[in-house]
Amino acid sequence: MKSIKKIKQFLSAILIFSFVVFNSNAIYAAETIRDLAAYKTLETQYDVPLQKAWTVKVTYPLDGTSVNSTNIELVSKSTKEAIPLAFEYSTNDKFFKVTPDYTKIKYEETYTLYIHDLKTNKGTSLNTPAKMDFVVENAPGAVQNAFNAIEQATYELTYDIRFKYSSLSTVNNDYRVAINLGKIDGTFQKYISSRSTDFKLNEDDTSITSLASGTVSGGVQKSFKVSKTYTLNNIKSKVDLSKTKGDYSRITSDISYYLKPTYHVESNEKEIINLANSLFKGITNPYLKAKKAFEYVVLNMKYDLNSPNANQGALSAIRTKVGVCEDYAALMTALLRAGDVPARVNTGFCFYDNELIAASNNGNYFRHAWVEFYLPEYGWIPADPTHEYTRDGIRYVNYEFFTRFPQGRRYLKIQESIEQYDDDSMVLETFSKYSAQFNIDARIVKK
Incomplete structure (x- = not known):
């Protein structure tokens, strides 16, 4: 992505x-x-x-x-x-x-x-x-009163950042690498700490900013590593979320932002509005709207990593019904916003522990996108519409992915919304007439 x-x-x-x-x-x-x-x-x-x-x-x-x-x-x-x-x-x-x-x-x-x-x-x-x-209302993202944390474990996410200038360069090339490592907590994760032998990390209340600069000769690869540790858990609802009153009259601007059309979440497009009106006809409860939108995406989207429609957003998804996890999540989010339910697309990593065993595992393989929708009494509620199950040739919905996640499946959020980009942003700034090749790999290890 x-x-x-x-x-x-x-x-x-x-x-x-x-x-x-x-x-x-x-x-x-x-x-x-x-x-x-x-x-x-x-x-x-x-x-x-x-x-x-x-x-x-x-x-x-x-x-x-x-x-x-x-x-x-x-x-x-x-x-x-x-x-x-x-x-x-x-x-x-x-x-x-x-x-x-x-x-x-x-x-x-x-x-x-x-x-x-x-x-x-x-x-x-x-x-x-x-x-x-x-x-005093629930703070944005505060859903502790709605869920119990279960199956808790600790993981370290390491980024390997590499770049090099063209070997045609015969002079030293100036560079600067800046990383903003957002300390994102959530329903199923808690940030613990960060470390790096290559960067000087400056921590404050909201983020970690690191910076490296210097010169490098053409054809010589530079490499930096930085790691973040999180406690992850699965969740189990301890309240009946369908009992929400659905009163959004007093939500803060932080929440109402997620009712607006934004990048790849085109909730103001006629096609999306019409589908939302059809799906939600006679429904006022936002929990039930989220369930309807979840069901529609699961039953109608086809996953294709190699499709030209991949990572094109909600409008493309509703027209082609083809995409990847980000398109699934964007479509569900857009339908909910069109139905007056605050929702957002989370991105990060999704995996099972047994997938981390291989010494050569590449964390980029686990990159994933899913949805959070907001209920006034309970805060942000997770849902992952990107799955496909069939029984006797008929596709069906697995509700283990709605308001909770399947047993043993871990979700590590590094970005709270695809439109705001408050994620682990990494930027390479170069001061050379030659372009640098820039790659970022990720690795996840259970502690």
């Missing part, structure tokens, strides 16, 4: 509350604040992101000393537990930041933020105390 490399930008979301009225006549005691009827109730906020500082804006410059845990409280609506808070502020600013103790915060819980007795740098105070409810 060939990938086009793009840069993905991450923007930190913050919550903004506004308090606009200050007055010098009203000051309330902290111990009575929650019993007061005379407070301003602000609009409830949903899908509040975890591990972000929440910015509170006010109308006038603050006396920062009034920003404290006495005047600002965060309380669980169900348990009445007070959540410890940390504050950031500067005197004379028109805002301050609140950061809760995230270890005390629970998904899908409602919390109330109480604010009173804030003072301006002029000595005036908040006229009316204010409160606001907010709900």
Whole structure:
């Protein structure tokens, strides 16, 4: 599978509350604040992101000393537990930041933020105390509450990166190799670590970036190796996913992105829309829509690695019904997006342990693409439509590949969506009039 490399930008979301009225006549005691009827109730906020500082804006410059845990409280609506808070502020600013103790915060819980007795740098105070409810929803990709992990094992993925310039070159050629190794966790995997004897790895919270540069003579091959270790597991649902309410009204922009037509997922094309409408007629439950789309792809697509239609995307797949794993996954994803169900194409590696035994095994042989679709209560749910089974000459659907994977079959995700390219991107930059031959091989070893 060939990938086009793009840069993905991450923007930190913050919550903004506004308090606009200050007055010098009203000051309330902290111990009575929650019993007061005379407070301003602000609009409830949903899908509040975890591990972000929440910015509170006010109308006038603050006396920062009034920003404290006495005047600002965060309380669980169900348990009445007070959540410890940390504050950031500067005197004379028109805002301050609140950061809760995230270890005390629970998904899908409602919390109330109480604010009173804030003072301006002029000595005036908040006229009316204010409160606001907010709900912490499941974070994108958080499906832990829906699945049990089983058959856990650890694997190391090693990339062997090689290149050389034409032997016609008689001078040293400058080069630079950059690798962005995304640390992707998911329903069935957890990133552990990375290592390399050739690259200096710089790790941060979201990725590992490595860089190598130098000069090389024509005809001389350069080789670099870098390895990543993951814990992989199979999964077993512990809830009935079909019971989803299918309410997407409060999904975040990170999720709603996967409702749009994108590269090779042409969900806005008439042919795909018409098929989706036909498949999903009378169905509102997104789980059942995903099942219908899965069944259609399994029963109608033909796998052909050598076809000119391979790796051409959903529109090609619906027209020719021929392709490879990426086309199977793109078609299922496009049908779901056309049916208003967030979905995306994952790429990476798929294998059984016994396939790794051969000392000469080539990990490129295990490259694969599959689907994840999003259910509001449960997060991202996996499905792999690329399989073909027949019984008495009749093709049938193997549901072991829907919302779970067959026993012993491992999936290692290195790219969360074919359109965003947040994968293990590798780029060779050359500074020579001669072109370099550039190859990447992969090897997977069970630890």
